[in-house]
Amino acid sequence: MSILPQHSHYLTRSPTHNPWHRKRIICSATTTTTTAKPKSSPNQLSFEPQFVAPPNLVASTSTPPVLNDPSLQSTWSHRNWVATGCATVLVSLGKAIVGAGHSHIWLEPMLAGYIGYVFADLGSGVYHWGIDNYGDGLTPFFGNQIEAFQGHHKWPWIITRRQFANNLHALARAVAFFVLPVDLVCNDPIVNAFVGVCSGCIMFSQQFHAWAHGTKSKLPPIVVAMQDAGLLVSRSQHGAHHRQPYNNNYCIVSGFWNEFLDENKVFEALEMALYFKVGVRPRSWSEPTTDWTGETETGSQVAVK
Ligand SMILES: [Zn+2]
Numbered sequence: 001m002s003i004l005p006q007h008s009h010y011l012t013r014s015p016t017h018n019p020w021h022r023k024r025i026i027c028s029a030t031t032t033t034t035t036a037k038p039k040s041s042p043n044q045l046s047f048e049p050q051f052v053a054p055p056n057l058v059a060s061t062s063t064p065p066v067l068n069d070p071s072l073q074s075t076w077s078h079r080n081w082v083a084t085g086c087a088t089v090l091v092s093l094g095k096a097i098v099g100a101g102h103s104h105i106w107l108e109p110m111l112a113g114y115i116g117y118v119f120a121d122l123g124s125g126v127y128h129w130g131i132d133n134y135g136d137g138l139t140p141f142f143g144n145q146i147e148a149f150q151g152h153h154k155w156p157w158i159i160t161r162r163q164f165a166n167n168l169h170a171l172a173r174a175v176a177f178f179v180l181p182v183d184l185v186c187n188d189p190i191v192n193a194f195v196g197v198c199s200g201c202i203m204f205s206q207q208f209h210a211w212a213h214g215t216k217s218k219l220p221p222i223v224v225a226m227q228d229a230g231l232l233v234s235r236s237q238h239g240a241h242h243r244q245p246y247n248n249n250y251c252i253v254s255g256f257w258n259e260f261l262d263e264n265k266v267f268e269a270l271e272m273a274l275y276f277k278v279g280v281r282p283r284s285w286s287e288p289t290t291d292w293t294g295e296t297e298t299g300s301q302v303a304v305k
C-alpha cells in the first residue's frame with residue numbers, strides 16, 4: 001500500500017534569522033511489504049521526508065527532530081539538574097512547614113503558598129511572552145530557550161515526545177540557582193512557603209505545558225481532572241495559544257491569568273510601549289502565520305514512534 005505524498009509548508013530561518021522563509025516538505029509514507037525488508041515489525045509505516053527547497057531560497061538546517069531523536073531524551077546532566085531543583089524546592093517547603101510548626105502560624109504560610117501558585121502562573125506568562133516575541137538564538141542566557149520555544153511553535157507535538165528531565169532541566173537549573181541562597185539564609189515560614197510553591201510551579205510549568213498538548217485518553221486521570229478544574233492549564237486554553245492570532249494564552253501553570261491578560265490587552269500594551277521606547281517589534285506582529293501549526297503529528301509519525 002502506498003500513500004500519496006503529502007505536501008505541507010513550514011517556516012525556516014535564514015542564517016541571519018530574518019526573514020522567515022517558506023520551505024516545502026514532501027512526506028511519503030508507505031507500508032513495508034515482503035518485497036522490502038523491514039527494520040522492525042512488518043506493516044510498520046516508514047516515514048521518508050524529502051526536502052524540496054524552492055530556488056533562490058537559502059537552505060536551512062532547521063528541521064524537526066525525528067522521533068526518538070537523542071535531543072528529546074534525558075541525559076544524566078538533565079536528571080541531576082531536575083533533582084537539584086526539586087531538592088531546593090523541597091527544602092524550602094520543608095522549612096516552611098517546620099517554621100510554621102515552631103511559630104504556630106499556619107494560615108499565613110498557606111496563604112503565601114497560594115499566592116506563590118497564582119504568581120507562578122503570571123510569571124510563566126510574562127516569561128513565555130518575552131521569549132516568544134523577543135531575541136533569538138544568540139541572545140545571552142535565553143538563546144536556547146528562545147530557539148526551543150520557536151521550535152515548539154513550528155512542531156508543537158514534539159513536546160509530548162520529550163522526556164521528563166529533558167523538558168524541565170533548564171527551568172530546574174534556574175530554580176536551583178535562585179532558591180538555594182534563599183534556603184540558606186531565610187527562616188521565615190511565610191517567605192519559604194511562597195518561594196517553595198512559586199519556584200516549584202515554575203519548574204514544573206513545562207510539564208504542565210506538555211500535558212496541555214497531551215491527548216485526553218493518554219493522560220493520567222488525575223491530570224485531566226486538575227486541568228478540567230482549572231488547577232492546571234487546560235488543553236483547550238493552551239490550544240488557543242497555538243492558533244491565530246498567536247498572541248494570547250501565554251500562561252502555562254494554571255492559566256488563571258490568561259483571560260485577564262488577554263481581555264485587557266496587557267501584553268499588547270507592553271509591546272506598544274517597548275516599540276515606542278526602544279523600537280523593537282515583537283514577533284507576534286509579523287512573523288507568525290498559519291504555518292506555525294502546519295506541522296502537526298501525522299499518522300505516519302505516530303506509527304514510527
Ligand atoms: Zn508560545
Ligand SMILES: [Zn+2]
Pocket residue numbers: 152156209213238242
Ligand atoms: Zn505549547
